[in-house]
Amino acid sequence: MINIMEVSETNKMVEHENLDVRTITIGISLLDCIDSDLKKLNDNIYKKITTVAKDLVSAGNQIEQEFGIPIVNKRISVTPIALVGGAACKTPEDFATIADTMDAAAKAVGVNLIGGYSALVSKGMTKADELLIRSIPMALCRTERVCSSVNLASTKTGINMDAVKLMGEILLEVAEQSKDRDSVDCMKLVVFCNAPDDNPFMAGAFHGVTEADAVINVGVSGPGVVKTALEKVRGENFEVLCETIKKTAFKVTRVGQLVAQEASRILNIPFGIVDLSLAPTPAIGDSVADILCEIGLEYAGAPGTTAALALLNDQVKKGGVMASSYVGGLSGAFIPVSEDQGMINAVQANAITLEKLEAMTCVCSVGLDMIAIPGDTKATTISGIIADEMALGMINQKTTAARLIPVIGKGVGDTVEFGGLFGYAPIMPVNQYSCDAFINRGGRIPAPIHSFKN
Amino acid sequence: MEKTQSKTIITVVGKDTVGIIAKVCTYLSEQHINVLDISQTIIDGFFNMMMIVDLNTSKTPFAECSAALEKLGEEIGVTIKCQREEIFDMMHRI
Numbered sequence: 338m339i340n341i342m343e344v345s346e347t348n349k350m351v352e353h354e355n356l357d358v359r360t361i362t363i364g365i366s367l368l369d370c371i372d373s374d375l376k377k378l379n380d381n382i383y384k385k386i387t388t389v390a391k392d393l394v395s396a397g398n399q400i401e402q403e404f405g406i407p408i409v410n411k412r413i414s415v416t417p418i419a420l421v422g423g424a425a426c427k428t429p430e431d432f433a434t435i436a437d438t439m440d441a442a443a444k445a446v447g448v449n450l451i452g453g454y455s456a457l458v459s460k461g462m463t464k465a466d467e468l469l470i471r472s473i474p475m476a477l478c479r480t481e482r483v484c485s486s487v488n489l490a491s492t493k494t495g496i497n498m499d500a501v502k503l504m505g506e507i508l509l510e511v512a513e514q515s516k517d518r519d520s521v522d523c524m525k526l527v528v529f530c531n532a533p534d535d536n537p538f539m540a541g542a543f544h545g546v547t548e549a550d551a552v553i554n555v556g557v558s559g560p561g562v563v564k565t566a567l568e569k570v571r572g573e574n575f576e577v578l579c580e581t582i583k584k585t586a587f588k589v590t591r592v593g594q595l596v597a598q599e600a601s602r603i604l605n606i607p608f609g610i611v612d613l614s615l616a617p618t619p620a621i622g623d624s625v626a627d628i629l630c631e632i633g634l635e636y637a638g639a640p641g642t643t644a645a646l647a648l649l650n651d652q653v654k655k656g657g658v659m660a661s662s663y664v665g666g667l668s669g670a671f672i673p674v675s676e677d678q679g680m681i682n683a684v685q686a687n688a689i690t691l692e693k694l695e696a697m698t699c700v701c702s703v704g705l706d707m708i709a710i711p712g713d714t715k716a717t718t719i720s721g722i723i724a725d726e727m728a729l730g731m732i733n734q735k736t737t738a739a740r741l742i743p744v745i746g747k748g749v750g751d752t753v754e755f756g757g758l759f760g761y762a763p764i765m766p767v768n769q770y771s772c773d774a775f776i777n778r779g780g781r782i783p784a785p786i787h788s789f790k791n
Numbered sequence: 792m793e794k795t796q797s798k799t800i801i802t803v804v805g806k807d808t809v810g811i812i813a814k815v816c817t818y819l820s821e822q823h824i825n826v827l828d829i830s831q832t833i834i835d836g837f838f839n840m841m842m843i844v845d846l847n848t849s850k851t852p853f854a855e856c857s858a859a860l861e862k863l864g865e866e867i868g869v870t871i872k873c874q875r876e877e878i879f880d881m882m883h884r885i
Contacts, residue, residue: 339876341830341841343883344800348872403853405874591881 351406354561355623356589358596359616360410361397362537364544364552364609365389367416367453375425379438382421386413386442386451389551389606394447396603400596408596409758413443414542414554415453423465429472436476436483443482450525452542454485457532460494460781470503474510477522484540490530490727492734496782501727504528505720505776509743512712516745519753523742524707528723530730530737535610536666541703541738552609553601554666557593558616559585560625563653567631578632579652586613586656594661612666613657614702615649617677619760625649625670626679637672637680638689646670647700667736669702675755675762676707684763691722691765699729704738709753709762712745719743721772732785798827798876799846799853801860805869807838815842815871818863822856824849838869843876 350356370381390413397411415421418435426432436454443451454476456466473485487504490496508523515522527541534545537554544552566585570577593611601608617625626637632645650669658664672694674680683689691708698704704726710719723739730737744753747764754761803811812829819826824844831840846853857873864871 338828338843339800339879339883341832341839342834344802344841344879345834345839347879347882348802348804402857403875404878405872406878588882592878595877595881 348405350559350562350588354559354565355618355620356559356562356592357407357409358555358593359558359614360412360537360556361393361408361596361600362412362414362542362554362556363390363393363604363606364414364535364548364554365416366544366548366550367421368546371421371424373424375431375434378422378425379434382435382438383442386415386439387445390446390448392604396600399603400599404595404599406592406596410450411448412537412539412542413446413448413451414537414544415439415451416544416546417453417455417457419456419463419466419469420546422469423463426465426468429468429475432469432472433476433479436472436480439483440480448482450482450484450539452484452486452539453544454483455487455543457488458497458500459488459491459530460497462497462500470500470507473507473526474514477511477525478514484525484542486527486529486532486541486543488529488532489723490731492531492731493784493788495784496530496724496727496731498724498776498781499779501724502717502720502776502779504723505716505718508719508741509716512743512745516712519747519755520712520742520744521755524740524755524759527738527740530727531735532738533666533736537612538614538616538667540740548609549607551606553597553604553606554609554612555593555597555600556612556614556616556666557589558614559589560615560617560628561622562589563615564622564624564628564631567628575648579648582649582652583656586653587660589613590657590660608663610663610665611657611661613653613661613664613668614666615653615670617671617673617680618758619676619678619681621678624677624679625672626677626683630679636686636688637683638693642693643696643700646672646697650701667702671703671706672697672701673706674708674765675760676758677760681760681762684765691767695725695729698726698737699733703736704730706738706740707742707759707762708740709742709744709764710767711748711764712743713748714743714767715771717771717773717776718767720776722767724776728782734787799844800874800876800879801842801844802872802874803840803864803869804837805864808867811838811867811869812840814863814867815860818859819844822850824856
């Protein structure tokens with residue numbers, strides 16, 4: 338039988354160390370909504386989302402109350418809209434009406450974000466893919482809760498450099514459209530290499546075509562729990578350090594597994610995966626950078642940071658894998674800048690640079706995340722940063738991503754406020770040398786040699 | 792109420808005072824809730840009590856019991872939480 342010390346340990350994690358379930362995300366396939374009539378398509382989409390997800394928020398609240406574990410977000414991901422809208426949408430404006438529908442459906446069921454305004458173009462773009470990409474600035478500007486993502490590369494297909502070039506321009510357009518609000522719409526847009534089909538985290542969540550009609554995916558968190566556990570093993574060797582992270586990750590992930598099973602039971606929707614991520618928030622004691630400091634660095638970004646992050650990411654996975662029957666999504670340590678107070682401190686102390694963050698993305702779970710850059714950065718430079726990030730993912734057979742925020746009208750030394758869980762960020766300098774000729778070549782970078790496994 | 796197989800853990804944390812257990816148990820008995828186990832200790836200088844109870848015979852559903860006990864806690868000056876046992880089982884048992 339459970340004893341009082343165990344009960345106390347669990348409750349302490351929740352009350353003092355910010356243990357929470359970051360998101361319950363329902364993935365919904367919209368493939369059966371497809372129609373060549375735009376109005377009918379939009380009606381079908383609205384009806385499907387509001388039917389499948391109608392009880393999501395109440396189920397989340399019930400689980401929160403019965404287990405005493407906060408469930409911070411309830412969200413929805415849908416089939417990439419470029420696939421769904423292809424038959425009906427002839428212009429970017431047509432595609433943007435689907436974003437309106439997604440936004441309305443999200444508001445109707447009470448979820449705070451809906452992902453899947455997406456295109457998968459790792460090898461080439463269809464006409465529909467391109468129209469969707471060109472509609473992203475319009476769609477993000479008109480909607481509140483819609484998130485967009487574009488998969489630009491994969492280990493199997495190489496990098497679509499035409500799409501990389503286009504996304505540099507699109508990102509600046511998105512920034513320009515929301516320049517009176519510090520270009521905040523950019524945080525709802527992310528580009529990927531090797532994007533997973535079952536990611537529950539925004540802005541990159543979409544419901545892949547390999548998935549069932551509807552699934553429950555759960556993302557856990559708990560950097561504060563890991564940090565507190567490591568405080569007790571200061572000065573111990575790496576064996577002890579790694580064992581402590583593993584055990585803690587196990588406990589955190591078990592909570593996600595329970596919540597996923599319970600949500601699946603209440604909503605009568607199959608359980609997909611648990612994403613065992615360490616996802617920070619700007620709250621004090623909820624920082625991945627603070628874990629790196631606890632491991633032994635003065636600031637995130639100091640020499641040794643990549644190694645520390647690599648071991649953290651690996652131990653989180655090793656501990657988490659046994660705790661859940663299905664693990665998926667991104668699974669690992671996130672290293673967003675604006676959403677992590679320890680990371681913000683590191684930027685302010687000049688301890689970390691964009692280039693160091695890039696190195697860290699080789700070993701973390703995703704990529705360059707929530708990084709504010711000067712608003713006068715050239716589109717080709719942004720494409721260059723994206724291309725570098727895509728190359729890391731392609732060659733290392735991992736998911737990488739870039740969520741950059743060029744803040745129009747602001748430069749290095751300024752700070753930008755995103756609000757709430759998104760935090761704030763000092764604007765980071767970008768390398769000033771040009772990559773115009775590289776980006777303007779056009780075409781695609783072929784798949785790497787180790788993709789030929791057949 | 793809807794039958795559930797699981798047990799419920801009630802935790803009481805706060806400053807020790809006369810009659811905490813009595814008041815909580817009075818409420819539970821009024822609601823026909825059977826207490827299966829009680830333990831108490833001092834953790835970090837705070838009074839900690841844990842009860843394992845069976846809500847299957849309860850007159851009122853989980854949400855109401857939980858809210859009533861939380862309110863009772865506020866009156867006594869302690870924090871009372873109700874949680875289904877599975878969360879602890881999952882975390883501490885393989």
